[in-house]
Amino acid sequence: MYLTRLLYCSERNPDLDLDIEQLLYSARDYNGRSNITGALWFDGTYFVQVLEGGRQAVSETYHRIAMDKRHYKIELVSCEMVDARLFHQWRMAYFADTVDNRSLILKYSGQDKLDPSAMSGASLLRVLAEGNLLGD
Numbered sequence: 001m002y003l004t005r006l007l008y009c010s011e012r013n014p015d016l017d018l019d020i021e022q023l024l025y026s027a028r029d030y031n032g033r034s035n036i037t038g039a040l041w042f043d044g045t046y047f048v049q050v051l052e053g054g055r056q057a058v059s060e061t062y063h064r065i066a067m068d069k070r071h072y073k074i075e076l077v078s079c080e081m082v083d084a085r086l087f088h089q090w091r092m093a094y095f096a097d098t099v100d101n102r103s104l105i106l107k108y109s110g111q112d113k114l115d116p117s118a119m120s121g122a123s124l125l126r127v128l129a130e131g132n133l134l135g136d
């Protein structure tokens with residue numbers, strides 16, 4: 001099964017409750033069972049998420065996530081076959097909105113606040129890969 005990396009961004013649905021700890025707990029449980037790894041960035045408004053794994057597992061997981069009403073305006077940024085994972089140690093790493101991580105946003109975009117539509121897919125990936133990640 002070809003190794004695949006998918007990157008998307010979305011916006012939080014302000015009309016629904018969101019418990020990010022619970023979301024991550026459940027995501028890690030699912031991902032661990034299907035050998036998905038990746039990272040999630042949430043700044044209170046926007047989500048950016050990378051999913052890595054076998055093509056079928058990534059596809060199934062992405063479609064399930066895209067149906068989730070806790071976010072909307074989901075935009076697929078990229079989906080490609082890759083030789084190696086970037087987040088192999090993480091069932092779903094969390095890129096928190098910290099001072100250090102915000103300075104990385106400035107490194108890769110015109111501002112220090114996350115606006116996924118103002119950043120290339122390559123820049124979004126590099127921010128996540130170089131960021132201070134939490135979780136397992």
Ligand SMILES: Cc1cc2nc3c(=O)[nH]c(=O)nc-3n(C[C@H](O)[C@H](O)[C@H](O)COP(=O)(O)O)c2cc1C
Pocket residue numbers: 023026027028030031040047049061064065066067068070071092
């Ligand atoms: C921003 C966001 C990221 C998510 N990330 C994952 C993930 O990495 N893996 C996963 O299985 N579910 C993830 N979920 C949760 C799924 O959308 C879904 O709720 C969960 O897999 C349970 O699905 P089920 O209710 O059909 O059992 C995410 C949801 C949101 C809103």
